[in-house]
Structures are given as structure tokens and as C-alpha cells.
Amino acid sequence: MTRKKEIDRDRILDAAEAVILESGGQRFTLDAVAERAGISKGGLVYSFATKDQLVYAALEREVARFQEAVDRRLGGGPTGPVELVLAHIEEALEEDDAATQMAAFLITALVHAPEMLEPVRRYYRALLDPLQSERDELHEVRHALLAVEGIFLLRGLGFVEVSADELKSVLLHARDIVAGVLAGR
């Protein structure tokens, strides 16, 4: 039954997520995931043949979750590239843990299966591609988006310590720029 198998996979992905969030992505082992899910390592390998596949599925689910949150924020209204960036920034601004959580998934993928980052690449290209234009406002929007990703990655990957004030200051500045462009300046 494919339905039952789906449920099993979801249960395993829940366990994988728990391990990722607890270990910060560093100690992501099949043993740990299997134990969390209450099955043996062999049982785990039956559902996900390789660690890569497990990482891919977990990352894909996490990206989809963030994507859905952004879509919800857009609410089915008009969705040009600038609206998309604004929704992305607002989601990062208001859902503080969503960003921290995403960082843990990115580290996990980078450490344990870097070839499996495809869902992440798709997400970013969807944001960046429409901003490739000669128009000055779009340059500014891209610049703001990249500044947000810069502080997010520097902080999330542990490349620098960032205070809550510093983070908020950067995100608010970026949001104001994008909102300004959207309002026609």
C-alpha cells in the first residue's frame, strides 16, 4: 500500500528533522534517526536506500514548508518578482526560528550530502532569475535580498555571531527598500 508507505516515510522524516534540529546538523547519523523513529537501521534503509536520499527528502520537505509559508503570505494576490522577495523577507523577519531551522537543514545537507541541495538551488533561482534586469529598482531589490541572505547565512552557518538587534536592523532596512520599490518609490 503506497499510502502506508507514505506515512512511514513521514514518520522517518519527522525523526530526521528532530535529529537535525537537536544536533545542529552535525551529528546526523542513520543510527540516531533510526533510534528516534523507533526502528532499526535496516528498517530505515528499507525506506530510504541511502543517506543521500534521506537528506534530499528532508531538505525538500523543509524547503516546501518555507515556500508554502511565503505563498500563504502572498495570499494568491498579484505575484511579481518584487512581491515574492518582499514576502520572503517578511517571512524571515517574523518567523525567526523558520530561518534558524532552515540553516540547520542547509548545514546537514552541506555536511552529509552536498549534491542533494537541488531543492535549495531551485528556490533561490526562482527568487533571483526575475531580478536579472537593467532596471535600477530591480538591482536594489536584489541587493536587499542578498543582504538578507548574507546575514542569515553568516549567522546560521556560524561564520559570525550576530546580535538580535543587528539582525533586526538589517532585515528591517532590507524590507523598507523592497517595500519602497513596490510602492513605486
Added chain:
Amino acid sequence: MTRKKEIDRDRILDAAEAVILESGGQRFTLDAVAERAGISKGGLVYSFATKDQLVYAALEREVARFQEAVDRRLGGGPTGPVELVLAHIEEALEEDDAATQMAAFLITALVHAPEMLEPVRRYYRALLDPLQSERDELHEVRHALLAVEGIFLLRGLGFVEVSADELKSVLLHARDIVAGVLAGR
């Protein structure tokens, strides 16, 4: 003789660097480094007791190299925080491989010894700390710096593919902003 030991360590670090650049940081093993350096694994462990120490030393040397390149660019002139950011961006702009190379070191540290990122954190804090101010121009400078780091990390860590044009466009825009602030607008 401490002099001889220094030379040995440097030779090993050269080998470590070669392995990091060839493998992209993913397959960084003591075996590979020892083989590259033309010594046994035991000999390697004699010079660097743990893998963590090897990663730390390699990363520290790489950050110092970048730091020196930035310092050279400043040329002993007046070095306020904005000049520092400008020199950093110009170095990233002109030395394309320096940035790519640094990314490989960052991935290596993240994968094999994330606690050893201290030299990186020090470097970034030196850039960011003086920019914590209420003055609008400094906000803009920080924003530009973070956009540069954003595109650098997204590309270097493999989170998105970035064309050469796209990269250059972002860096030039950032440099112009910082240069503008420096020129008193």
C-alpha cells in the same frame, strides 16, 4: 629545532590546502593529506595531533592570507571602517579565485571541524562591529557588505548557481555604494 618544525608544518599545510582545493572540501581525510605531503598518517599526526588542529591551522593561514591582501590594498593609509569594507569588496571583486578558494576552506571547516571557525568569526566581527551605528551611511555600507557576502556564500557553498555577469553586477553595485559613502556622497 623549532625552525625545522615550522617548515614541516608549512609543508603539511600546503598539502592540506591542495587537498581542500581539489576535493572542494568534501573528501578532506588525513590519509589524503599525508599522501600529498609525502609522509605517513602517523607522521602527520605527530605534527598536528588532531584533525581539528589541522583544519584550524589551515583556515587560520587562509584567512590571514586574505587579510594581508586586504591590508596591502589599504596600503597603510587611513583605515576607518568604511575603507576596510571597500578594500574587502575590491579584493573579492578583483581576485575571483581568492573568494572561491576561501569558500572551499569554509566548507571544509564546516564539514570537518565547525568549532574551528574562530578565525573566520574574528575576521567578520572586525568588519561588522564598527558598522553598528545609527548613522544612515553606515547602514548602507553594512548592507552592501552583506550583499557581497550573500552572493559569495550562496555561490561558494553551492546553494545557487550564479553567472559571472550576475556576480559582477552585484559586486560593482556594492562597491559603488561604499565608494560613494567614502567620497562623502
Added chain:
DNA sequence: GTCTATATCAAGATAGAC
């Protein structure tokens, strides 16, 4: 003192029992 060779341990993958 510096290095080689080896043992020990953990994690991922695989095969086959049930």
C-alpha cells in the same frame, strides 16, 4: 625525537534470515 605500522572504534552500506 620523529616516524611507521597497527589496533580500535564509529558510521554507512549490503546481504540474507525471518
Added chain:
DNA sequence: GTCTATCTTGATATAGAC
């Protein structure tokens, strides 16, 4: 379908050669 047992590889520590 799920689990047990085993193989392989990489990291660390150590015993002993020179």
C-alpha cells in the same frame, strides 16, 4: 517489510623501529 550480521572506510591512539 523489517531486522541481524558483516564488510569497508576513516579517525584516533599507541607500540615500537631508527
